[in-house]
Amino acid sequence: MKMKELHIKTTKHSEFIDITETIQRNIPKAYSGIAVVYVPHTTCALFVNEGADPDVMKDLGNKLDKLVPWKEPYFRHLEGNSAAHIKSILIGNSVTLIVEEGTLKLGTWEKVFLAEFDGPRQRKLWIQFMG
Numbered sequence: 001m002k003m004k005e006l007h008i009k010t011t012k013h014s015e016f017i018d019i020t021e022t023i024q025r026n027i028p029k030a031y032s033g034i035a036v037v038y039v040p041h042t043t044c045a046l047f048v049n050e051g052a053d054p055d056v057m058k059d060l061g062n063k064l065d066k067l068v069p070w071k072e073p074y075f076r077h078l079e080g081n082s083a084a085h086i087k088s089i090l091i092g093n094s095v096t097l098i099v100e101e102g103t104l105k106l107g108t109w110e111k112v113f114l115a116e117f118d119g120p121r122q123r124k125l126w127i128q129f130m131g
């Protein structure tokens with residue numbers, strides 16, 4: 001099956017965007033198998049986690065900012081966005097999702113999120129269906 005490319009416009013410097021419905025809309029109706037979603041950018045990330053209570057994402061953002069402050073005296077990267085690269089590496093740039101008869105299989109409280117760490121920007125997502 002052909003790879004799909006989606007476009008997501010982020011609106012803040014740092015944010016977590018629920019992209020579950022965007023992905024769901026792009027899954028062929030009768031498809032069952034694995035969908036790999038990949039973000040080809042070095043300052044954002046993808047993950048699956050709780051989407052019911054927005055405070056979980058606030059807590060995640062605050063904790064990541066504490067773990068990786070925007071400026072550190074020893075950062076050398078000339079672009080000045082080392083923190084965004086490091087957060088992207090910590091979380092990862094792809095998720096592997098189970099699809100059953102055209103529907104994403106996720107836990108009751110789970111959503112798929114795009115993490116923006118150096119926005120706002122236009123971001124691409126690639127989805128490859130396997131099986």
Ligand code: ZN
Nearest residue numbers: 077079081082
């Ligand atoms: Zn950079």
